[in-house]
Amino acid sequence: MAPMTAHPPRHDFGPSAQEQADLREYAxxxxxxxxxxxAAATWFSRRGNLDAQQQAEFAAWLGADARHAQEYAQLKDTxxxxxxxxxxxxxxxxxxxGPPASAPRRHWLRALxxxxxxxLLLGVGAGGYQWWQQQAVFSQSYATARGxxxxxxxxxxxxxxxxxxxxxxVTVYRQRREVRLAHGEALFxxxxxxxxxxxxxxxxxTVTVVGTQFAVRNTLEHDGQLRVAVQHGHVRxxxxxxxxxxxxxxxxxxxxxxxxxxxxxSLAPGSVAPWRDGRITFDNVPLxxxxxxxxxxxxxxxxxxxxxxxxxxxxxxxxxxxxxRFAAALPQLLPVQLVRSGTVSEIRMAAKMPAQAxxxxxxxxx
Numbered sequence: 001m002a003p004m005t006a007h008p009p010r011h012d013f014g015p016s017a018q019e020q021a022d023l024r025e026y027a028x029x030x031x032x033x034x035x036x037x038x039a040a041a042t043w044f045s046r047r048g049n050l051d052a053q054q055q056a057e058f059a060a061w062l063g064a065d066a067r068h069a070q071e072y073a074q075l076k077d078t079x080x081x082x083x084x085x086x087x088x089x090x091x092x093x094x095x096x097x098g099p100p101a102s103a104p105r106r107h108w109l110r111a112l113x114x115x116x117x118x119x120l121l122l123g124v125g126a127g128g129y130q131w132w133q134q135q136a137v138f139s140q141s142y143a144t145a146r147g148x149x150x151x152x153x154x155x156x157x158x159x160x161x162x163x164x165x166x167x168x169x170v171t172v173y174r175q176r177r178e179v180r181l182a183h184g185e186a187l188f189x190x191x192x193x194x195x196x197x198x199x200x201x202x203x204x205x206t207v208t209v210v211g212t213q214f215a216v217r218n219t220l221e222h223d224g225q226l227r228v229a230v231q232h233g234h235v236r237x238x239x240x241x242x243x244x245x246x247x248x249x250x251x252x253x254x255x256x257x258x259x260x261x262x263x264x265x266s267l268a269p270g271s272v273a274p275w276r277d278g279r280i281t282f283d284n285v286p287l288x289x290x291x292x293x294x295x296x297x298x299x300x301x302x303x304x305x306x307x308x309x310x311x312x313x314x315x316x317x318x319x320x321x322x323x324x325r326f327a328a329a330l331p332q333l334l335p336v337q338l339v340r341s342g343t344v345s346e347i348r349m350a351a352k353m354p355a356q357a358x359x360x361x362x363x364x365x366x
Contacts, residue, residue, distance in 0.1 A: 040071040138172035144184070147298045149275065157191035158198065163217075163275050164297045185217035187231075187273040202226060204259030209235040214247075215273045222296065223289065226255045231272040237261065278320050287312045287334065287347070294323065302327060302338075303346045309336060 043058055050058060062069045144150045144162045152160040156172060166184025171177075175195065179188070181202035190198045190209050200207040202218040203226050212233020218226050228237050229252035238244040240259030247253060247264065252272075254262045274281045280297075282290050288310030294300045297320050304310045312334050318326045330336055330347060338345045 036067060036071050037075075040068070040075050043072065044075050136171045136173055138170070141167070141169045143167040146296070154191075156193060156196075159189040161187040161273070161276060163187075163273070181216055181218050183218050183221060185215060185219070185227075185273065185275070187213070187215045187276065189213045190233075203255075203257065204240050205255055206238045207235050208238070209233065219296075220257050222292065224256060228253050229267055229272045274317065275320065279317050280320055281317045282315050284313050284315045286310060287314050287336075290314050291347075294320075294326070300327075301344055303344050305346060306349060309347055309349055312336070 039061070043061065046054075062072065138155050142150060142152055142160070142162060144164060144166045146165050148164060150162040150166075152162065152170075154160065154170060154172070154177075156177060158177070160168075160170075160179075162168070163185040166186055167182040168184070168186060169180045169182075171179075177193075177196060177198045179186075179198075179200045181200060188198075188200065188209070190212055198209050200209075200216050202216055203220055205216075205226050205228070207214070207216055207228055212230065212235055214228065214230040214233070214235050216226075216228050220226065228235065228247060230247045230249055232249050234246065234248050236244055236246050237253055237255075239255050239261040243259070243261050245253055245261055245264055250267050250269075252265050252267050254265075268281075268283065271281055271283075275297075280293060282293075288304050291300065291302055291304055294302075300323055314333060316329075316333070318329075327338060327345065330338065331350065335350045336347050337350045339348050
């Protein structure tokens with residue numbers, strides 16, 4: 001396969017130790033692969049990003065040997081067939097992710113001369129190196145059931161805390177880290193890594209960070225909103241129509257299903273992911289929305305059927321483990337009463353007290 005024109009990042013003083021390590025690791029990987037299959041995979045992975053010169057190189061490679069065109073055509077057929085496999089079927093074939101392997105010793109790479117690294121790159125092909133760089137080094141899905149929370153430590157040192165009914169997938173590449181939050185909420189404590197940004201994708205939003213602590217919530221099916229809240233550091237939130245905002249500690253933003261961002265809001269202390277401490281916090285929200293939030297964690301045994309009651313506003317911090325206290329406090333906070341019917345207590349508007357009759361004054365005859 002002819003060397004391609006694209007190259008990995010270059011610096012005035014040669015490749016960094018990490019880049020040299022990646023080059024050598026890729027060379028070891030390439031040595032174990034069939035050269036023809038590796039060349040075909042490399043061309044296929046770059047098929048949408050070839051300039052005129054690279055298109056000519058690709059055509060020359062295809063015409064150099066009939067086996068080249070045959071291998072490439074077979075790869076295209078395999079890719080086309082794989083795309084037709086239903087997701088639920090493909091999921092059965094996934095191999096469980098084991099613990100990450102320890103990093104190989106690379107102290108000897110400091111002695112690798114720049115010229116030797118360049119020759120190594122030319123030997124394996126720059127295009128193959130780029131293809132290899134795009135392959136995931138860690139991939140794992142995590143999920144919590146209703147009422148469950150989960151703490152996760154990633155191989156890069158970052159930490160995740162998943163709230164109730166949350167599903168996300170983590171993929172770590174050699175040059176970036178990516179989390180796809182399908183639904184629910186997670187708190188991210190990101191380990192800063194030079195040249196390896198950390199992205200959280202959820203619905204139409206992309207949250208980019210280098211090192212910070214923040215929460216992303218996707219409850220589009222629940223209340224039609226996405227939320228990003230920053231506890232420490234700095235993140236950039238990109239929505240639809242190239243909208244983006246920068247958030248720092250104590251700030252948050254919401255978005256709808258179309259990715260339209262709200263104005264940046266200031267957050268109350270302790271309001272970022274209060275579920276970590278087993279609490280739930282409301283700031284002047286409708287009672288119906290507050291009850292629906294409780295229901296995300298488990299059955300409450302409470303119901304609101306009167307729209308006027310659902311619109312009543314409530315605020316405060318409540319324990320997720322002591323729902324009975326929330327129910328008992330409602331008549332003290334709002335003009336409501338709880339009416340028991342079987343296993344459900346309906347929250348109704350409190351009965352109005354009868355109007356007090358005016359005091360009677362008897363005027364004595366003089």
